[in-house]
Each structure stands twice: as C-alpha cells, then as structure tokens.
Amino acid sequence: MKKTPVLPSRSALRPLGLDEVQITGGYWGRRQETNAEATIWHCLHWLEKLGWIDNFEKAGTGAEFERAGREFSDSEIYKLAEAMAWEIGRSGSPELEARFIRLTEQISAALESDGYLSTMFGHPGQRPRYTDLEWGHELYCYGHLLQAAVARLRTHGEDDFVRLARQVADHVCDTFGPGGIERICGHAEIEVGLAEFARATGEQRYLDQAKLFIDRHGKRTLGGDGLEYYQDDAHVHDAEVLRGHAVRALYLSSGALDVAADTGDKELLEAVRRQWDRTLARRTHITGGMGSRYQDEAYGDDFALSPDRAYAESCAGIGGVMTAWRLLLATGELSYGDIIERITWNVLAGAVAPDGKSFFYANPLQQRTFDEVPPSGKAVGHSGAGGHRAPWYDVSCCPTNLARTFASLAAYIATVDDGGLQLHQYMPADIATDLADGPVAVRVETDYPESGTITIRIDRNEAGPWTLSLRVPDWADGAQLTGPDGVRRTVAPGRAEITSDFAAGDTVTLELPVGPRWTRADPRIDSVRGCVAVEQGPLVLCAESVDQPGGADVVDLSVDPGKAPVVQDGTVTVSGHVHKHVDAWPYGSNPDPEEGREAAEVALIPFHLRATRGPATMRVWLPTA
Amino acid sequence: MKKTPVLPSRSALRPLGLDEVQITGGYWGRRQETNAEATIWHCLHWLEKLGWIDNFEKAGTGAEFERAGREFSDSEIYKLAEAMAWEIGRSGSPELEARFIRLTEQISAALESDGYLSTMFGHPGQRPRYTDLEWGHELYCYGHLLQAAVARLRTHGEDDFVRLARQVADHVCDTFGPGGIERICGHAEIEVGLAEFARATGEQRYLDQAKLFIDRHGKRTLGGDGLEYYQDDAHVHDAEVLRGHAVRALYLSSGALDVAADTGDKELLEAVRRQWDRTLARRTHITGGMGSRYQDEAYGDDFALSPDRAYAESCAGIGGVMTAWRLLLATGELSYGDIIERITWNVLAGAVAPDGKSFFYANPLQQRTFDEVPPSGKAVGHSGAGGHRAPWYDVSCCPTNLARTFASLAAYIATVDDGGLQLHQYMPADIATDLADGPVAVRVETDYPESGTITIRIDRNEAGPWTLSLRVPDWADGAQLTGPDGVRRTVAPGRAEITSDFAAGDTVTLELPVGPRWTRADPRIDSVRGCVAVEQGPLVLCAESVDQPGGADVVDLSVDPGKAPVVQDGTVTVSGHVHKHVDAWPYGSNPDPEEGREAAEVALIPFHLRATRGPATMRVWLPTA
Known part of the structure; x- marks a missing residue:
C-alpha cells in the first residue's frame, strides 16, 4: 500500500509513497526533523494540558462532565494522530508509536456502540447528536479521524485505530446515507476523509457517501442567511469561484476532486478547476495565501486583496496544497506545482517558528503594528493579529494541521x-x-x-x-x-x-534563475497599486522595520524599481527613501511633498522569516515614490 | 430654554436653539421635510411591526413574555422619541405630538418602582439586571432615553416623558454611584446622556455620575480580552487616538467633552482633541467616514483605510458630528465645521434614500459587487454590504439615529x-x-x-x-x-x-470655489496609492458603473489627472480609459499591458447619490493609468 495521503484510483500522474521518496536534508529536511522532535510533542503537550484529550475519557464514563475546548477540539487530536502516523511511517519512532497506541485507547473510550464518536454532543447535559450541523463540527471531526486512519492504514496496516475509524465511517453512512439525515456538515472535511478512506479500505460505500455529501452542497440544507460561508449556496458543479470560509471551500474542493477522480466525473473536475483558476487569478495573494477577510475567515470579492487585512490562514494554505495537488494528479499539468511551491515557501514555512513551537494562524502581508509577545504559556485569540507567532490559539486548528503536512511533505515531491x-x-x-x-x-x-x-x-x-x-x-x-x-x-x-x-x-x-526580481500586480488589485514586491526564486521577500535605517517604520519607506535589487552576503537590498510625514487632514491637492525624504537602502528578508527577531512592522508590497 | 441638543455651561461659542435658527429650503430643507413626513413614520411602522414597542407593555405585565429584537432594541424607541421631540419642536406637528404622548404611555408601562427600565433584563425568564454590562446595553439605552428627554424638556417642558427620564437617571446614580456598581456600560452613551440631562435639569448629580463613568473607562472593569472594543483599555485622559468600536469611541468622546466643559477639565478637553486630531489625520476616510473594519465595527490601524472594506457606519458619522460640534463649541475653532460638513454631505446625506425610507448602515467607498435588492418588507443583516439601502436592519441603530439628527440639523448652522x-x-x-x-x-x-x-x-x-x-x-x-x-x-x-x-x-x-478638483491622499494610506478622487465643494464624487461607457465595471476604469475635470449640464466627467484585462496569475513582471485600453470619458456623481438608480459597482478613488 502506498504510504501517501492522496491515492486516486484513476489519475494522470501517480503519487509516490513515503517509502519511495524521502527528503534527505536541506531546509525542509531540517523542518521535518523539527516537526518530529518539537512540534508534534508541543501539540501533544497542549492537548493534554488543556484537557482536550481528557474529554474522550470523560465522555466515555457516561456521566455528565465539564468539557474543555471548542466544538471542534476533537479534530485536533485526530490531526495530531495523522501527523504521528506519517512521522512513524517516515522515521519509525518507537516513542511516537507507543504514544499513538495510548492515544488510540484514549480516543476509543468515547466510541459508542453504534459508531458515534464526539465529546461535544449526546452526553448527559449536552445537546443531542447532529442537532447543530451548521456549527457542531461532528462530521468535520470524523473527516480528520478518517484522514488519520488513512495515514495509519497506509503506514502500519489494520489496527485498533483503523477499526475505530471503520466503525465511525459505517456510522456516518448509516446515519447520513439515503433515507437518513440528508444534510451536510457546516465545515467540509468529511468528504475528503471518506473518499480517501474508501480508497484505503476498498469500501465503495464510503465513496458513495462522500459523493452524496458533495452533491448535497448547494441544496441549502443548512440554516441561516450565510450559506456562502458553508458553500451551501451553490452546487459544486455550478459554482464559478471559491467563496465563503476559505478552509471550508478548499477542503470541499479537495473532496470534490477525489470524488470526481474515483467516479470518473469529468464535469466535476472541470468545475473545480474553473473555480480554482479564477480563485488564483482574482482571490489569491502573492504568497499563495487565500482568504481576504478576517470576518468569517473568508474569501473576499475579486481583487479585494488588502495586504494588511489579508487573513491567509495557515490552514487555508494547507487546503490550497491539497486542492492543487489533486488537480496536478488529475490533469498531469505540472504548473499546479507552482502554487504548491509558492504556498509551501511563503505560507507554510513561515507559519511555524524555526524552533517548531509557535505558529501563525493568519499570515497578513503587512504588519502595521505589533503587540507585546504574551507569556509563553498562554493561548491567544485565533486571528493572532499581533505580529508574532503564538504557542497555541483558542481556535488551534493550524498547529496540528501544519504538523501532519510537514510529516508527509515528501509525498508532494x-x-x-x-x-x-x-x-x-x-x-x-x-x-x-x-x-x-x-x-x-x-x-x-x-x-x-x-x-x-x-x-x-x-x-x-x-x-x-x-x-x-x-x-x-x-x-x-x-x-x-x-x-x-x-x-x-x-x-x-x-x-x-x-x-x-x-x-x-x-x-x-x-x-533556475533565483536572483531577486521586481514583481508587479494586476492593476485591478487596488490595494497594492503603486507598489512593487521583490521575489527571489520561489520566495516572496518583505521589509521589516528592524532591518531599516534607524529602525524606520516600514510605513515610511519607498523604493525605486528603476534600480535592480542587489544581493550582498546573502542579503537583498533595494534603493529607496525614508520619508518624513506630517500629520494633518490627509487628503488634498498635494499631501506628499518632496521635502523630508532621505535616500536609503531598504533591506529585505524572506517573508517566511518575518517576526523571528521579535515582532516588527513589515510589508511585502513596497511603495514606489 | 434653548431648543438645542448640546448646551455646555461654559464654552467659547454658544449654540442656538431651533426657535432661533431654521432651515428654510434647499437640499437640507427638503431632507428635513422628508424626515418629518416619511422617515419618522417609517421607523414607527417598523418598531410597531417588529414588536419592539410592544416589549415595553409586555414587560409591564410582570409575566414571562417573548421578547422581540436584540438587546439594544429599547434604544431605537428612545432615539425615535428624540427625533419626534425635535420635529415637534421644529414644526409643532399635532399628529406627532399625539403619537409622542402615546409612546410615553407605552414606555412607562415597563418602568419599575425604583426607576429601572429595560425590556431585556430582570423580568421572569430573563437574566437579572446588570449581569452583562459588556453586552447588555441597559445603560446605553438609558443614555438615549436621556437625550430624548433633553429634546422633550427643551422643546416642550416637563411632562411624563421627562419625569420618567428623571426616575431612570436617579436610578442610575443610585445604582452606579460611589459604593454602588463601580463599572461601566460596554457601549458608551450614558455619559453623554447624563451630562446633557444635567444641563437641561440643573441636577449636579447627573453630571457627577457622567464624570464617574468617564473616569472609570480604562479601569478594565469589563470582562474579556477585547477591552479596546469598549474603550476600557485606557483612560480617556491618557489615550492617544480613537480606537475599538467606532460608535462607542465617538459617543464616549462626546460625553467626555461634555464633562470637560462643565467641570472645567482642560486636560480632558485636550486629551479628546489630541485623539480626534490624530484620528482625522490617520483613521478617517475622505468622506469623513470612520471605522475601517467590518470586524467589530471598529477603527483600524493608522492609515488602514481600505475603500472597499471601509465600514464608515452611519452612526459613526453621527458620532463624528457630535464630537466635532462639542470641540467647535469648546475651542471656538471654526475649522471643526469642516469635518461636520464633510460628514453631513458624504456620510449622512447618502445614508438615507431620497424617499426617506431606506438606509445605508455601512458606507464603503467602493462597491465591487452588489446583491439583488431584497423584498421591501425584509430587514437585512446589519453590515448591508450588498450595495443598496435597506428599509430596516437586524441591528437597526442607524435609521432612528439619522432621523433625530436630521430633525435637529439646524442646530449646527x-x-x-x-x-x-x-x-x-x-x-x-x-x-x-x-x-x-x-x-x-x-x-x-x-x-x-x-x-x-x-x-x-x-x-x-x-x-x-x-x-x-x-x-x-x-x-x-x-x-x-x-x-x-x-x-x-x-x-x-x-x-x-x-x-x-x-x-x-x-x-x-x-x-466658495466649488468647481470639481482632483484630490490626492497621504502616501501612507496604502490602499489608495496611485489613485485620485474628485471633490466638488464639500462633495466627494464617485464613479458608478451605470454611468460608464457600455456600463463598464468600475474596476476596469482609469483616469488621467493631467486633465482637469469638466462640468457640463451639471455633470462632472474626467478623461480616462476602460481597460480590458486578462485573467491569469496576477503577479509578474508586467501584468498590465498597454493593449486593450480604450479612451473614455468617466462620468461622476456625488457619493451621496450612489445606488439611487439601483445597485452598481462604484468607486470614489480612481486609479491613474
């Protein structure tokens, strides 16, 4: 069995397993070591400390209990289990293997006899099962459980974890199949989980159920006005662009592509490809980051790509890699690797600190202000807009998601x-x-x-x-x-x-010509008009205040794209100015006088290295004078 | 007694009453007529239809009842009462006077013997009084009740409405005075209400209580992490800029200026003036709109003034007028009238449809997309981002707020x-x-x-x-x-x-030279770099797709600021181009080729007239080619 996360039954290109391709060093080799030695254990520590793992054992007692965490916290345990399974498959770590077996026991405590598994619903004092499909996240959590079971099955083979996942998958089919609850989950993920679990187990009913869920999107079975948020506003076959909550949209696209591949539905493939192409042309930041809006963690309108309010969630980066990889396998077009490379270097690499123990949740392309770094033992609000990586978030989807992706990264080579x-x-x-x-x-x-x-x-x-x-x-x-x-x-x-x-x-x-180069943006992207960026190979660069003359706030910089960027001792600089501005009513016939500009060399660093020397003001897009 | 909303005991300039200054015609004369004949009755209709007035009578029964509306719905009745009082004072309408007396009876039904008055708390099945100061809005509602009572007292004299307000004000002093609940309301408004009611009644204790509330801001007596949202993160004396929820910040500033004036606290005056000046220089749109963020309806970072995601809430416009007017009175500096004029023409005028029966809640400076206009009987989500005015909102603070402002507009002349x-x-x-x-x-x-x-x-x-x-x-x-x-x-x-x-x-x-002129922005405002706007006297102009060659989406326009705007038959046009763009990866060495541009005359209209011929794409800031 191929040790790989995505294995279509039919595709133009066939993926390799982690036993066929290994990263042997370099930047990503180091990141993978850090992931194994630091990030996975860091996540385990937080999940234990916050009681999110304990929820399973408490739920298993049948008594009323005080539950820790948000409604989707179970999924963090599953994503971490997936990371552990890939890492065990990669390195064979006996320490992780022992912990994985213990984790399986802990999770199993909450499994009910009919295959229902949730610490959030159905227990004494809790709401009944499946009474809040919009926000309950039960099926979302299952999807991650199934992806973890795929990793376990493909790297280890049948065991208690996989058997548990089978019971859950069967329960989903029994409950949400034809004649059952004919609705969807507010957060797509079950689709991609079921489809891959079908591939790994050979069980057709799991694929059929995944297809049912895909087909139900757009039937408006969820409540409320904001159906776009859940991608329940339009059928996947019919939509023109990715929209609503970015991570939901990308997980749904991945699941749809899996269903399209295994059912031979070329129209579905073309529909997702069309949505993806338009999303790249109109709704994607230069970093590959997706999601323009803090509000609803959502895609914004076409070309509404403000660098400072970019959300560009780390998990949306992962969802982007998932979608692009499935398009690459399905079509055989190598260019889908461009966006995978862009996201990997400019969203994912920077989302984890070099020591593997703190994370960006959102990845804006401009930091106007920054907060003090809070004490290291404190989780922070999930937008994490303060300009520094945090060890954990109240909504902490990104750390475990990054861990599973880094552990399986060789699969994309x-x-x-x-x-x-x-x-x-x-x-x-x-x-x-x-x-x-x-x-x-x-x-x-x-x-x-x-x-x-x-x-x-x-x-x-x-x-x-x-x-x-x-x-x-x-x-x-x-x-x-x-x-x-x-x-x-x-x-x-x-x-x-x-x-x-x-x-x-x-x-x-x-x-490949990896020297620094000036990059301009489609003029329809209003928020970066009159700006240029510098890219260097696959890396997007940025200016941080700590590197500027006198520590100048980057809001006061301009650059001259008439002069080529210079590389000296590995550092890229561009010629520009530091401006001295005056505060007054900021609109008029000439609010930008020439006086008070001083020539300066503006130093740049890779975007993924931002905020590694403390928080700073930062910008990717540099104004021309 | 001066028939005016703001009457400091000491000030450099003294306001006039509505019996001393009347609007006799013109644009604002017509708007005032429409306000009297349409808007006030429209709001009454909705408040009746939705049961928000009925809440008072139901609460008065003492029995458990099903309450309609959000936690702040009582305030809409009070703001409308204020509008009615000003309008009665202005025109003497007997029809409105009869309705005002009936409304007083309706509100009085819920008044409790100790002066507590809320339909949201303290009744059977409801949470106890003052158990959610962050979000309960009880004191916020009182603030609006007191402003309405000021209007009634100054235009009519003591009556049941004013007596009711006295009981509430006394209750507030009893409950929140020294030794009482030493906290604040999550939404500032009680401060400005108490201070003016103190002026109107001559009751010192109301002013003292207003001062107590002002001084308590920044003592972090509210819960949660987001204290900036409530302006409980810093003392009013110490803050450097307006921040957090824009309407809250502006109401608080107004109350602080009232307290500063009546207690002779020059440091407090200077503190608010400093915050205001910096807010104008760094956090205000060209329209005078404030609040950059849909998230939390909040001020954003300095210079983060994205036109398309501008929130610029109508109520924040009103709060801006309130604050600027108090600064004008306190300092005698006529230039504060500039921003009042700017807001009045470019936020408030456009926030109400010409027929007075639909409203903008948010006033973004760019509309990239638009929604279908919903059926006229339907209230819509409060951001109202769809590019059209709505008859009512789920959070419907703006219509009644605009009604009271239009009715008392002569006071600012x-x-x-x-x-x-x-x-x-x-x-x-x-x-x-x-x-x-x-x-x-x-x-x-x-x-x-x-x-x-x-x-x-x-x-x-x-x-x-x-x-x-x-x-x-x-x-x-x-x-x-x-x-x-x-x-x-x-x-x-x-x-x-x-x-x-x-x-x-x-x-x-x-x-005054009211011909159209090009306006540029401080280069620190990244989101409009490379753009120009056209202003005409106090009016900010905009381009709407319905006026462009072939109905071109405004995203495809550019203009040439080297040529002066032209006025012909009252219409302003500027020379520019319509671009034909190609969708592809939008970043590269030259994503804006010259081919496919066609010269075009770009027609402009006043911003306040946008979306009066159906929704359209729209932009104030026009790209230069």
Whole structure:
C-alpha cells in the first residue's frame, strides 16, 4: 500500500509513497526533523494540558462532565494522530508509536456502540447528536479521524485505530446515507476523509457517501442567511469561484476532486478547476495565501486583496496544497506545482517558528503594528493579529494541521506515469520506485532556493528508456537544462523533459534563475497599486522595520524599481527613501511633498522569516515614490 | 430654554436653539421635510411591526413574555422619541405630538418602582439586571432615553416623558454611584446622556455620575480580552487616538467633552482633541467616514483605510458630528465645521434614500459587487454590504439615529459669542437671536453647493457693531468675501470676518470655489496609492458603473489627472480609459499591458447619490493609468 495521503484510483500522474521518496536534508529536511522532535510533542503537550484529550475519557464514563475546548477540539487530536502516523511511517519512532497506541485507547473510550464518536454532543447535559450541523463540527471531526486512519492504514496496516475509524465511517453512512439525515456538515472535511478512506479500505460505500455529501452542497440544507460561508449556496458543479470560509471551500474542493477522480466525473473536475483558476487569478495573494477577510475567515470579492487585512490562514494554505495537488494528479499539468511551491515557501514555512513551537494562524502581508509577545504559556485569540507567532490559539486548528503536512511533505515531491518520473518540488531527496518496465532510483541534490542549481543523479535504471519531467516555475525565464550528454539548453516555464535510457551515474541539471526580481500586480488589485514586491526564486521577500535605517517604520519607506535589487552576503537590498510625514487632514491637492525624504537602502528578508527577531512592522508590497 | 441638543455651561461659542435658527429650503430643507413626513413614520411602522414597542407593555405585565429584537432594541424607541421631540419642536406637528404622548404611555408601562427600565433584563425568564454590562446595553439605552428627554424638556417642558427620564437617571446614580456598581456600560452613551440631562435639569448629580463613568473607562472593569472594543483599555485622559468600536469611541468622546466643559477639565478637553486630531489625520476616510473594519465595527490601524472594506457606519458619522460640534463649541475653532460638513454631505446625506425610507448602515467607498435588492418588507443583516439601502436592519441603530439628527440639523448652522455671530454650515436659513447688546436677524440665501455663492442678508440689527464670522472650508483656496460696502476680497481657508454696525438690508457674500478638483491622499494610506478622487465643494464624487461607457465595471476604469475635470449640464466627467484585462496569475513582471485600453470619458456623481438608480459597482478613488 502506498504510504501517501492522496491515492486516486484513476489519475494522470501517480503519487509516490513515503517509502519511495524521502527528503534527505536541506531546509525542509531540517523542518521535518523539527516537526518530529518539537512540534508534534508541543501539540501533544497542549492537548493534554488543556484537557482536550481528557474529554474522550470523560465522555466515555457516561456521566455528565465539564468539557474543555471548542466544538471542534476533537479534530485536533485526530490531526495530531495523522501527523504521528506519517512521522512513524517516515522515521519509525518507537516513542511516537507507543504514544499513538495510548492515544488510540484514549480516543476509543468515547466510541459508542453504534459508531458515534464526539465529546461535544449526546452526553448527559449536552445537546443531542447532529442537532447543530451548521456549527457542531461532528462530521468535520470524523473527516480528520478518517484522514488519520488513512495515514495509519497506509503506514502500519489494520489496527485498533483503523477499526475505530471503520466503525465511525459505517456510522456516518448509516446515519447520513439515503433515507437518513440528508444534510451536510457546516465545515467540509468529511468528504475528503471518506473518499480517501474508501480508497484505503476498498469500501465503495464510503465513496458513495462522500459523493452524496458533495452533491448535497448547494441544496441549502443548512440554516441561516450565510450559506456562502458553508458553500451551501451553490452546487459544486455550478459554482464559478471559491467563496465563503476559505478552509471550508478548499477542503470541499479537495473532496470534490477525489470524488470526481474515483467516479470518473469529468464535469466535476472541470468545475473545480474553473473555480480554482479564477480563485488564483482574482482571490489569491502573492504568497499563495487565500482568504481576504478576517470576518468569517473568508474569501473576499475579486481583487479585494488588502495586504494588511489579508487573513491567509495557515490552514487555508494547507487546503490550497491539497486542492492543487489533486488537480496536478488529475490533469498531469505540472504548473499546479507552482502554487504548491509558492504556498509551501511563503505560507507554510513561515507559519511555524524555526524552533517548531509557535505558529501563525493568519499570515497578513503587512504588519502595521505589533503587540507585546504574551507569556509563553498562554493561548491567544485565533486571528493572532499581533505580529508574532503564538504557542497555541483558542481556535488551534493550524498547529496540528501544519504538523501532519510537514510529516508527509515528501509525498508532494514526485510522481510517475507510464512514461516516466515527474519532479515537482525541489529539495534534497532520494527517490526509488518502479516505472512501467522496472525499478529506478534517483537522487536530487540541491540547496535550492539559495542557489538555482538542481542536480538529479540516476542511481539505478532497470526500466529502459523513460522520460524525466521537471517543473519549470512560471517565473523562471531563461532556465537551463543540461542532460546526461552534457548539452545545455534553455527551457521555457512549464515542463522540461529529457527522455533517455539513463545509466547509473547519469546526471540531469536544472538551473533556475533565483536572483531577486521586481514583481508587479494586476492593476485591478487596488490595494497594492503603486507598489512593487521583490521575489527571489520561489520566495516572496518583505521589509521589516528592524532591518531599516534607524529602525524606520516600514510605513515610511519607498523604493525605486528603476534600480535592480542587489544581493550582498546573502542579503537583498533595494534603493529607496525614508520619508518624513506630517500629520494633518490627509487628503488634498498635494499631501506628499518632496521635502523630508532621505535616500536609503531598504533591506529585505524572506517573508517566511518575518517576526523571528521579535515582532516588527513589515510589508511585502513596497511603495514606489 | 434653548431648543438645542448640546448646551455646555461654559464654552467659547454658544449654540442656538431651533426657535432661533431654521432651515428654510434647499437640499437640507427638503431632507428635513422628508424626515418629518416619511422617515419618522417609517421607523414607527417598523418598531410597531417588529414588536419592539410592544416589549415595553409586555414587560409591564410582570409575566414571562417573548421578547422581540436584540438587546439594544429599547434604544431605537428612545432615539425615535428624540427625533419626534425635535420635529415637534421644529414644526409643532399635532399628529406627532399625539403619537409622542402615546409612546410615553407605552414606555412607562415597563418602568419599575425604583426607576429601572429595560425590556431585556430582570423580568421572569430573563437574566437579572446588570449581569452583562459588556453586552447588555441597559445603560446605553438609558443614555438615549436621556437625550430624548433633553429634546422633550427643551422643546416642550416637563411632562411624563421627562419625569420618567428623571426616575431612570436617579436610578442610575443610585445604582452606579460611589459604593454602588463601580463599572461601566460596554457601549458608551450614558455619559453623554447624563451630562446633557444635567444641563437641561440643573441636577449636579447627573453630571457627577457622567464624570464617574468617564473616569472609570480604562479601569478594565469589563470582562474579556477585547477591552479596546469598549474603550476600557485606557483612560480617556491618557489615550492617544480613537480606537475599538467606532460608535462607542465617538459617543464616549462626546460625553467626555461634555464633562470637560462643565467641570472645567482642560486636560480632558485636550486629551479628546489630541485623539480626534490624530484620528482625522490617520483613521478617517475622505468622506469623513470612520471605522475601517467590518470586524467589530471598529477603527483600524493608522492609515488602514481600505475603500472597499471601509465600514464608515452611519452612526459613526453621527458620532463624528457630535464630537466635532462639542470641540467647535469648546475651542471656538471654526475649522471643526469642516469635518461636520464633510460628514453631513458624504456620510449622512447618502445614508438615507431620497424617499426617506431606506438606509445605508455601512458606507464603503467602493462597491465591487452588489446583491439583488431584497423584498421591501425584509430587514437585512446589519453590515448591508450588498450595495443598496435597506428599509430596516437586524441591528437597526442607524435609521432612528439619522432621523433625530436630521430633525435637529439646524442646530449646527450657527453660534454666537460676545463678539457676534458665527456661520458654520451653509444652507438657506433664517437666524434670529440676541447678541450681547441686542437682537439681530439674518437670512442666509444660497443653493450651495450647486453654486458657491452664499448671501447673508441682515434683516435686523439692534446690537450695534458686531462681527460676522464665516467658516471658509480648508479646500476653498481663493474664496472671495464681499462686505456691505461692496468691497470684494480674497479670504484664506479658516475664518473670514466682517465687523460692522450692520444695517437692515446689508448683505455679505461669500463665494466658495466649488468647481470639481482632483484630490490626492497621504502616501501612507496604502490602499489608495496611485489613485485620485474628485471633490466638488464639500462633495466627494464617485464613479458608478451605470454611468460608464457600455456600463463598464468600475474596476476596469482609469483616469488621467493631467486633465482637469469638466462640468457640463451639471455633470462632472474626467478623461480616462476602460481597460480590458486578462485573467491569469496576477503577479509578474508586467501584468498590465498597454493593449486593450480604450479612451473614455468617466462620468461622476456625488457619493451621496450612489445606488439611487439601483445597485452598481462604484468607486470614489480612481486609479491613474
């Protein structure tokens, strides 16, 4: 069984398992080690400390109990279980394995005889089951349980955790199947969980139930005026763009793509692709962040992409990777890897502190003010708008979500098809898999994106001639590809291919132009008009006040895009000015006089490294004078 | 007793009563008629229909009852009572007077023997009194009751309504005085209500209690993390800027200025003035709208003034007028009239439909999308983001608030001091008052802002020589003043004065340059960088899609500020382009190619007339190409 989170029964490209592809070092290798050694245990500590795990054992007593946490807290335990399962599958950690078995026992305490499992509903003093589908999150929690069970089944095989998940999945089908409660959950997730669990177990009824839930979106079975928030305003087949709560929208899209793949519903695939394409063109920040609105954690209107009020939730980043990866597998178009790379480097990488123990929930592209960092033992409000990562949130969906994603990150590096191997993400990695005609092994060596050179060495080829396909990012004008024959050629953004009967020791080298470059925005994005950004390879850069002349607040900076960015000792600077402004009525014939400007070199850092030296004012989009 | 809403015991300028100054026609004369004939009755209709008035009679039975409306619905009845009282004072309508007396009986039904009055708390099945000061709004409602009682007392004299208010005010002092509940209400308003009621009744204890409430802000007596929202995060004396919920902040500022005036607390005056000045420089939209955030209806960070997500609540406009008017009276600085004019024309005028029966709650400066207009009998969600005025809102604070403001609008036109008369707002008006040395009468004739000519004719002068002071708006470079001697001279923005022993028939003429002009924004306001606006006298203009070539969505427009705006047949147009854009990843080296632009004349209308021909896309800030 492939050790991979997404395994369509039919797809243009086929994913690899974590036993076939491993990250062997570099930035993401370090992040994965930190995830294993720090983040997973940090999350366990908080879940224990807050009593969110205890809820299960208390619920199991049958007595009335004081429940800790919000209505969706069960899902944090499941997401962490998924992270642990992938990490056990990756590293074989016996310590984590023991904890996983204990966690299974703890969760099992709350399982009811008919497969119902929730610490929030149905117990003495609580509301009855399924009486608040809008906000109850019961099915949402199950979805995460099923994704965790997929990880466990694919990395370990059938066990008590998987059996528990089967009971829950059967209960869902019994309860929400035809003739049952013909409604949906206010937070999509059960769809993607059931669909993948169907793949992992071979149980058709789970896929059928996932399809039922997808088809029910848009039937307005949820209450209230805000159906867009839940994506219950329009059928998935009919919608034109992603809208409402961003994480809900992206989880729903992922589930819909899974159903489309396994039922052969090409119209559903095209519908989600259409929504995705429009969302990228009109509702996505340069970082790949999605969700313009703090209010409802929602997508905003087209082109309403204010950097300072960007929400760009970390979990929406994960949902974006989930959706794009399924589109990539379904269509075989390598360009979907561009947005995965963008999100991974510019949303996910920065969402976890370098030590793995604090997190951004929202990832705005501009920080006008910042708060004091609260004491480290304190959870904070979930918008986390204060400009610093927090160890935990009152709504703490992001930490465990990031942990499961980092643990399974290798799954997004490469795919195969009948013709060969495709490389999507560039990091040091070992890949060993079977192509149509035999096994192959390749090693990827690179310090990308510090340099743009990616070397792919063939270690083994018993498959005869095959095609190595490499994603060339859309920004990589002038990329160079050198084949085993030593011939160097320019390759256009998109897909670069080399077909060869590779010999062991052959190398293919891709050189991407990772120098800093000015980037401008579609003029319909009002909030960044008159601004430029600097990107460097896949990295979006930003200016932080701590790096500026005299610690200048970034609100007072402007830059000159007529001069190229300069790299010196690894640091990027651009020429610009520090302005001295006067406070008065801010509208008039000339509120921006020339006097009081001083030339300055504006230093930039990767966006994902922001707020690692204490909170600061920060901006990605830099005004031109 | 002066028939005026604000009457400080000490001030630099003294307000006039509605018996001393009347609007005699023009735009605001028509609006006042519509307010009397349509808006007040419309609000009465909704309050009856929704059962918000019935709540009082039901509460009076002592039995458990099903209460209609939100926790602050009592205040709508009080604000409407205030509107009715001013309107009765202005026009003497016997129909309204009869309804006012009936309303007094209805409200009185719920008054308890100790002066407690709320339909929300303390009755069978309800929570006990004052157990939710954060959200209960009991004192907030009282504040509006007291403002209504001030209107009644000053326009009619002592009656059952005023006696009822006295009982409530006494109850508040008994309950929240020293040794009582030493906390505040989550929504400021009681302060301004008590302070003015103290002035109207001469009761010192009401002023003392108002001062106590002001001083308690910042003592963190309210619960929860979001103390900024309630202005309980910092003392009013210490704060640097208005913050948190905008309406709360402005009502609190008004109450603080009243307390400062009547207790002679100059530091408090200066503190509020400092906060106000910084708020104007950094947190105010060009329309005078305040409140950048839908979330919490709050002020945002400095310079975070996104046009499309501007909240600019109508009630915050009213709070802005309240605060600026108190600053004007306290300091004698005529320039505070600039922001009153700006808010009046660009927030309040447009917040009520021309027929007086539908309202904007939020007043964003850009409308990217719009919704279908719902059936006319339906109240809508209170953000009202759909681009059309609604007849009522679930949180319906604005309609009654606008009604009371329109009914008392004449009070903001003029003031007197020992030296003479000051004119602040320009509209057709009759003014007859007593100066230090005798009575004077003047008539203002103008169709401002259609033209910039304002003629002040002296009808009577038995006061000897005195000074007529005229506010010259900050945008009015090149204004001309002609005295009774026929000499015409240029006057600078600020204050223009003529001192004379005026004879009946003398005229003074002020000519303001009301042609359309380009306006730019402080470059720290990121969200309008690279844009210009067009203003015309006090009016902010906007482009609506219905006026553009081919009905072009305003997102596709750009303008050329190198060419002056043109007025033809009363319509302003500017030269620009309609762009044809292509959807793709919206960030890159050149996402705005030249091809596909077509020259176009962009038609503009006053912002306050937006959405009067059906909803449309709309923008105030126009991109330069």
